[in-house]
Amino acid sequence: MAMMKNITIGQYIPGESIVHQLDPRTKILATFLFIALLFLVDTFTGYALGALLLFSIVLLSRIPVKFVLRGIRPLAFIIVLTLCLHFFMTEGRVLFQFWFLKLTYEGLIRGLMMVSRLILLIIGSSLLTLTTSPILLTDGIESLLKPFKVIGVPAHELAMMMTIALRFIPTLVEETEKIMKAQMARGADFESGNIFQRAKSLIPILIPLFVSAFRRADELATAMEARGYRGGEGRTRFRVLRFTRRDAAALILITAFVALVAFYC
Amino acid sequence: MSYIYNAGQPMAHEALRNVSLTIEDGEFVGLIGHTGSGKSTLVQHFNGLLRPTAGTVFVDGVDIFGKDVNLRKVRQKVGMVFQYPEYQLFGETVFEDVAFGPKNMGVPDAELPGRVDQALALVGLDPGLKERSPFELSGGQKRKVAIAGVLAMQPQILILDEPTAGLDPKGRDEVLSLVAYLHQKENKTIVLVSHSMEDVARLAQRLIVMARGKIVLEGPPEVVFRQADYLEAIGLGVPQVTKLLQALKKQGFAVDPDHYTIEAVEDEIVRLLETK
Numbered sequence: 166m167a168m169m170k171n172i173t174i175g176q177y178i179p180g181e182s183i184v185h186q187l188d189p190r191t192k193i194l195a196t197f198l199f200i201a202l203l204f205l206v207d208t209f210t211g212y213a214l215g216a217l218l219l220f221s222i223v224l225l226s227r228i229p230v231k232f233v234l235r236g237i238r239p240l241a242f243i244i245v246l247t248l249c250l251h252f253f254m255t256e257g258r259v260l261f262q263f264w265f266l267k268l269t270y271e272g273l274i275r276g277l278m279m280v281s282r283l284i285l286l287i288i289g290s291s292l293l294t295l296t297t298s299p300i301l302l303t304d305g306i307e308s309l310l311k312p313f314k315v316i317g318v319p320a321h322e323l324a325m326m327m328t329i330a331l332r333f334i335p336t337l338v339e340e341t342e343k344i345m346k347a348q349m350a351r352g353a354d355f356e357s358g359n360i361f362q363r364a365k366s367l368i369p370i371l372i373p374l375f376v377s378a379f380r381r382a383d384e385l386a387t388a389m390e391a392r393g394y395r396g397g398e399g400r401t402r403f404r405v406l407r408f409t410r411r412d413a414a415a416l417i418l419i420t421a422f423v424a425l426v427a428f429y430c
Numbered sequence: 431m432s433y434i435y436n437a438g439q440p441m442a443h444e445a446l447r448n449v450s451l452t453i454e455d456g457e458f459v460g461l462i463g464h465t466g467s468g469k470s471t472l473v474q475h476f477n478g479l480l481r482p483t484a485g486t487v488f489v490d491g492v493d494i495f496g497k498d499v500n501l502r503k504v505r506q507k508v509g510m511v512f513q514y515p516e517y518q519l520f521g522e523t524v525f526e527d528v529a530f531g532p533k534n535m536g537v538p539d540a541e542l543p544g545r546v547d548q549a550l551a552l553v554g555l556d557p558g559l560k561e562r563s564p565f566e567l568s569g570g571q572k573r574k575v576a577i578a579g580v581l582a583m584q585p586q587i588l589i590l591d592e593p594t595a596g597l598d599p600k601g602r603d604e605v606l607s608l609v610a611y612l613h614q615k616e617n618k619t620i621v622l623v624s625h626s627m628e629d630v631a632r633l634a635q636r637l638i639v640m641a642r643g644k645i646v647l648e649g650p651p652e653v654v655f656r657q658a659d660y661l662e663a664i665g666l667g668v669p670q671v672t673k674l675l676q677a678l679k680k681q682g683f684a685v686d687p688d689h690y691t692i693e694a695v696e697d698e699i700v701r702l703l704e705t706k
Contacts, residue, residue, distance in 0.1 A: 346479050347518040350510040351579060352502050352534030369530065372520035376565065 177298050183411075184226035184296045189305030191412040195419045196293045202423045203282050203289075211430030212281040218422060219289055226296050236291035237284060244280055251276030299331040301404070307397075308406055321397025329385070337378065344373050431485030433471055445471040446482070447643045453587075458613045458620045460634030460651075462627070464665035468643040469623050470513070473589045476621070477501075477508040489587070506535045509585030513592045515576030519564040524550075524575050527564050531583040549582035550575075553608055570601035577605070581612075587619040588612060594629060602629075609633060627669045631655070631690040639666070652688035671695035678702075 179185075184192075202215055223233050237244070257271030294302065307324030314320055345355070348369045355366050433446040445468045453459055463469045474480040475487050478494050478501045487494050494504045512518065521527030528549055529542045537545060550557055553574040559567065564575050577593070590609060594602040610633055612618045624630050630637060630651075637654045639647035641664040647654050655661070655668040658676055668676070668690070675687040675695060685702055689695045 343512070344518055346474065347510075347512045347515065348530075349479060350477060350505055350512070351531035351583065352505055353530075354502070354534070369518075369520045373518050376519075377517055 176294065178228055178232065178295050179298070180227060180296065182225060182227045182296070184222060184292075186411075187415055188406055188408050188412045189297050189301040190309055190406065190408065191416050192293050192297055193302075193305050193309060194416060196290055198419055198423045199289045200286060202427055203285055205427040206430050207278065208430045209278070209281075211426055212278070212285065214422075214426045214430065215285050216281075218419075219285060219292070222292060223288075226292070228292075228295055233288055233292065233295065236287055240283070240287060244283055247279050247283060248276045251279055300328060301406075303327045303331070304402075304404065304406055321400075325397070333378075333381070336381070337374070340377055341370065341374055344370050431475065431482045431487065433468075433475065433480060434483045435471075445643055446475075448485075449640075449643070449645055450485075451638060451645060451648075453619060453621065456613075456617050456619055458633060458635045459622070460630030460637045461621055461623045461640065462625060462630055462637060462666060463640035464625065467640040467664075469640050470591055471643075472640070473510070473591060473621060473623055476587070476589055477505045477510050479510070502535065506583050507585055508587045508589065509580040509583055511577055511580050511588070511590045511593055513595060515580075515593075516564075516569065516572035519572060519576060519579075521564060523561050524555075524564050524567075525560040527575060528579045528582050531579055535583055545582045545584070546578075549578040552581055552612075553578045554604060570597060570604070573597065573601065573605070577608070585618070587621070589621045589623070591623045592625075593622070594624070594626070606633065625666065627655075627667055627690075631669045631672075639664075641665075651690050655690055656688070 199215070199218070202211075206212060206215065223230060252268055252272045253266050255269050255272030255275055257269035259267050260270050260273065261268040297305070303324045306327070307320050310318055310320035310323065345353075349355075353366060353369055355363065355370075357363075358366065431446060431449050432444070435443045435445055449468075449472060461469050461473065471480065475482055476489070478487070481495060489504055489508060492499060494501065519527050521530065525543075525546055528546045532542060532545045533539075546560065547557055550560070555571065555574050555578065559571070559575075564572060567575065573593075577590075580588070588609075593605050593609070597605065606629060609620060609622060613620045613633070620633075622630055622634060634651060637647070637649065637651050638645055639654060639661070646664065647657060647660070655672050658668045658673070661667055667673070671692055672687065672690045672695070675685050675689060675698060678685050679687045683702060684705070685698055689698050
C-alpha cells in the first residue's frame with residue numbers, strides 16, 4: 166500500500182500564480198513548443214537557454230523547486246542507462262579506457278546532451294500537470310482537438326474518457342486496498358513465493374477489482390444518462406475557457422523565444 | 431493504542447487516540463459510533479491488518495506484533511468480516527471461494543469439503559450452490575457466501591463490520607440470528623460493529639461507544655442507553671423503544687426506562703397499563 170502513495174503522475178498543486186491562471190490551451194501549446202525546441206536544438210547553449218526559460222516559469226508558478234525536481238526520480242534509472250550507453254557505445258576519440266569500456270569524447274558530449282534533453286523534457290511536461298488541474302487539462306485538450314473533428318477525431322469523447330479515468334484513480338486505489346485487506350484477513354499472502362506464485366496470488370484481488378470497476382462504470386453510465394447526458398453535441402459548459410490577452414502575450418513570448426533559440430543555437 | 435493515518439505527512443490524520451480495551455473470551459461486544467469515529471480502524475488492529483502507531487494488541491496473551499508471531503495464525507484465530515464482504519468474492523465457484531481461507535491456513539485438501547459444507551450450513555445456504563458461480567447469486571446469498579468464507583477458517587473470535595448494511599429486513603434478521611447462534615451455541619467471541627442501535631442492543635452484552643477516535647462510553651446496554659442526550663450529541667441515539675420509555679418517564683409515568691428490546695418494552699408497557 167505504500168507503493169500507491171508514490172504515484173505522482175499528473176499530480177496537481179493548486180495555486181494562484183500567473184502560471185496557474187493561464188488558459189490550459191496556452192499551457193499545452195507552450196509545452197509542445199518547448200518540447201519541439203528540445204528536439205531542434207543540439208548545442209549546450211541551447212539547452213542552457215531552455216533551462217533558463219523553464220526555471221523562470223517554475224519561479225513564476227511559485228511551486229517549490231524541490232517538488233518539480235522530484236518528477237525526475239522515477240526516471241533516474243533510464244537517465245543513468247542513457248548516460249552509460251552513450252558514454253561507452255559511441256565510436257570516436259578515446260579519452261579513457263578501462264578493460265573493454267572506452268569512454269570517447271563524442272560519447273561524453275552526446276550522453277550529456279541526451280540527458281539534458283531528457284531532464285528538461287520531464288520537467289517541462291510535469292510543469293504542465295503541476296499547474297493545471299486535471300479537469301482544466303482535459304477541457305483544454307478537448308478544445309484543441311475540436312478542429313480535428315472533421316477528420317473523425319472524437320474530441321469530446323476522448324476528453325470525457327480522460328476525465329472519468331482520472332476521477333476514478335483514487336477510488337480504485339482505495340478499493341484495491343480494501344480488497345487486499347479482506348483477502349489478507351483470509352490468510353492471503355502477496356509477498357512470498359516465486360514470480361508465478363505471486364502472480365497467482367493477485368487473482369483474488371484482480372477479479373473483485375474488475376467486477377467492481379465494471380459495476381461502477383455501469384452505475385456511472387446510468388447516472389449520467391439519468392441527468393440527460395447525450396454526448397458532446399450541443400452541450401454547454403459551466404467553466405468556459407477564456408483565451409485572454411495575457412494568454413496571447415505568453416504564447417507570443419514563448420514562440421519568439423523558441424524560434425530565436427532554435428534559429429541561433 | 432493510537433493510530434495515525436499517513437503518519438509524518440501533511441495529510442496525517444489521527445484516527446485512534448489512546449484507545450485501551452479488553453475483550454473477554456466468549457463475550458459479545460457491540461462497537462458503535464458515528465461514521466469516521468474510528469471503529470473500523472480499531473477493529474483492523476485486532477487481527478494485525480493495521481499496525482498501531484503506538485501501543486500494541488494482545489490476543490490470548492500474545493503480543494501479535496511480537497517478533498516470532500505468525501500473523502496468518504492470528505488471522506485464523508481472529509476472523510474478520512468486512513463491510514460489504516460480497517465485493518471480495520472472486521472464486522469461479524462458491525466452493526473455491528469459501529475454501530480460500532482454510533486453504534491459506536494450511537488445512538489439508540481432504541478436509542476442505544467438510545469445512546465448506548459446515549460453513550455453508552451455518553449461514554443457511556443450500557449445499558447445492560457449491561458448484562455455482564458466486565456472481566450468479568442474489569445479493570443476500572453473496573453476503574452469506576462471503577461470511578461462510580470467514581467461518582470456514584473456524585475462528586475463535588469473530589469481528590463483523592456492519593454485516594447487515596444494505597440487506598433487506600429478512601436478510602438482516604438472518605445475519606443477526608446467525609451471529610447470535612455463533613455466540614450462544616459455538617461460544618465464539620463476537621465484536622459487532624454497527625451504527626444501528628437496535629441491532630447491537632438486542633445482541634450485545636457490552637457496548638463500546640466511540641467518537642473522534644476515543645472510547646467515550648462503555649458498559650452494558652441499559653447503562654449506556656441512559657446517556658440518551660449524550661449519544662444524540664455525538665450523532666447516535668438510543669433504540670426507538672427505549673426512547674419511548676424515557677419519554678413516558680419524563681411525563682411522570684412509573685416506568686423503568688432501562689429496557690431496549692421490543693419484547694421487554696412491551697412487557698413494561700403492559701405492566702404499566704395493568705397497574706393503572
